[in-house]
Amino acid sequence: MPKMKHYKLNLQHFGGDKTEKATPKKRQDARKKGQVAKSAELSGAVVLLSALITLILFGGFMKERFVTLYMDVFQNRMMMEVTPENVTIMFKHYGLQILILLAPLLGITFVLALVVNLAQVGFMATGEGITPKFSKINPIKGFKNIFSMRSFVEFLKSIFKLIVIAYLVYSTLWGEKDSFASLSHVSAEGVYRFAAKMTLNLGIKIGAALLIMAVLDYIYQKYEHEKSLKMSKQEIKDEYKKMEGDPLIKGKIRERQRRMAMQRMMQEVPKADVIITNPTHFAVALKYDGSKMEAPQIIAKGQDYVALRIRELAKEHGVVTMENKPLARALFQRAEIGDTVPADLFQAVAEVLAYVYKLKGKRR
Numbered sequence: 001m002p003k004m005k006h007y008k009l010n011l012q013h014f015g016g017d018k019t020e021k022a023t024p025k026k027r028q029d030a031r032k033k034g035q036v037a038k039s040a041e042l043s044g045a046v047v048l049l050s051a052l053i054t055l056i057l058f059g060g061f062m063k064e065r066f067v068t069l070y071m072d073v074f075q076n077r078m079m080m081e082v083t084p085e086n087v088t089i090m091f092k093h094y095g096l097q098i099l100i101l102l103a104p105l106l107g108i109t110f111v112l113a114l115v116v117n118l119a120q121v122g123f124m125a126t127g128e129g130i131t132p133k134f135s136k137i138n139p140i141k142g143f144k145n146i147f148s149m150r151s152f153v154e155f156l157k158s159i160f161k162l163i164v165i166a167y168l169v170y171s172t173l174w175g176e177k178d179s180f181a182s183l184s185h186v187s188a189e190g191v192y193r194f195a196a197k198m199t200l201n202l203g204i205k206i207g208a209a210l211l212i213m214a215v216l217d218y219i220y221q222k223y224e225h226e227k228s229l230k231m232s233k234q235e236i237k238d239e240y241k242k243m244e245g246d247p248l249i250k251g252k253i254r255e256r257q258r259r260m261a262m263q264r265m266m267q268e269v270p271k272a273d274v275i276i277t278n279p280t281h282f283a284v285a286l287k288y289d290g291s292k293m294e295a296p297q298i299i300a301k302g303q304d305y306v307a308l309r310i311r312e313l314a315k316e317h318g319v320v321t322m323e324n325k326p327l328a329r330a331l332f333q334r335a336e337i338g339d340t341v342p343a344d345l346f347q348a349v350a351e352v353l354a355y356v357y358k359l360k361g362k363r364r
Contacts, residue, residue: 020236022229030229036121037225041157041214043116049207050112051105052200058104065101069094120218150224157217164209172202262306265337268299269310270317274356277321278328283307285314286331286341288353295340296349301332320356327352 030036055062080086176198183191269275272285285300302310314321327348334342341349
């Protein structure tokens with residue numbers, strides 16, 4: 001007996017392995033909680049590269065604006081009378097000029113950062129991530145997070161980034177060692193140009209290296225995200241049952257649907273040409289329009305109480321009711337609402353309709 005229990009326990013453990021891909025509902029629930037595959041490294045790398053490229057493309061424009069602003073201070077502001085109005089006007093003017101100066105840098109980096117985030121996770125607005133959770137300040141749980149595998153991987157990533165950046169800085173500076181020796185014979189503007197060129201060159205190298213590492217990090221984050229979303233077969237079954245809903249609620253929905261269908265059917269009874277009855281057990285409403293229909297059509301039918309309601313409605317609206325037990329039973333059992341009369345019953349139905357039209361003085 002103990003061996004059987006142990007065997008059963010192993011089966012339960014096997015059934016709990018998360019080997020299945022996440023269902024669309026699981027993915028949607030995780031997204032609502034802010035759990036998505038995203039690499040912060042990718043956004044940072046793109047912002048750095050975009051800022052450096054912007055400086056290269058718009059450096060002349062920004063330099064010209066900065067020099068003009070700097071000269072204006074000494075040419076037009078040194079002898080200015082200091083009053084609240086003058087100071088306010090001056091700061092407004094300088095604020096607008098500084099905004100124009102920084103507009104290319106701020107605009108391009110903002111747009112590219114937004115594009116990268118949208119490319120990674122799409123448009124997402126959720127307050128789940130900023131909701132305070134006191135469980136996060138649990139020291140025991142925090143200690144476990146520090147020494148978790150994820151933290152170890154992040155630590156290795158940081159070390160690798162530092163090594164790559166250190167190598168790029170060293171190789172760039174070492175490659176310019178001959179230029180450093182000749183800086184003593186260069187003017188101050190030449191030194192500035194050399195330093196700016198070398199700094200941008202180094203920044204581009206570092207940004208490109210970080211971008212490559214960020215792409216790899218995004219692939220890793222996506223893999224980890226998919227792994228965290230995996231479900232066991234039992235979880236998928238439980239979710240499916242939950243999505244099916246409570247049997248009581250489903251029964252109420254079906255009952256409401258039946259009532260609505262019954263109401264629609266009863267609305268068609270006054271349009272019928274004849275009601276064929278059993279006379280108490282069955283009632284079938286027929287309608288025929290030679291210009292639109294190839295054969296008479298069943299627009300309503302019912303048994304017992306429903307048959308009684310059909311007869312009452314027919315009486316209220318002056319629809320002819322005829323008793324024909326075999327025909328009523330055959331039509332009720334062999335055809336559904338909206339169907340045409342079965343071919344072998346055409347003759348019997350035609351005789352009934354001919355009699356009805358004769359009573360009403362119609363010709364079809």
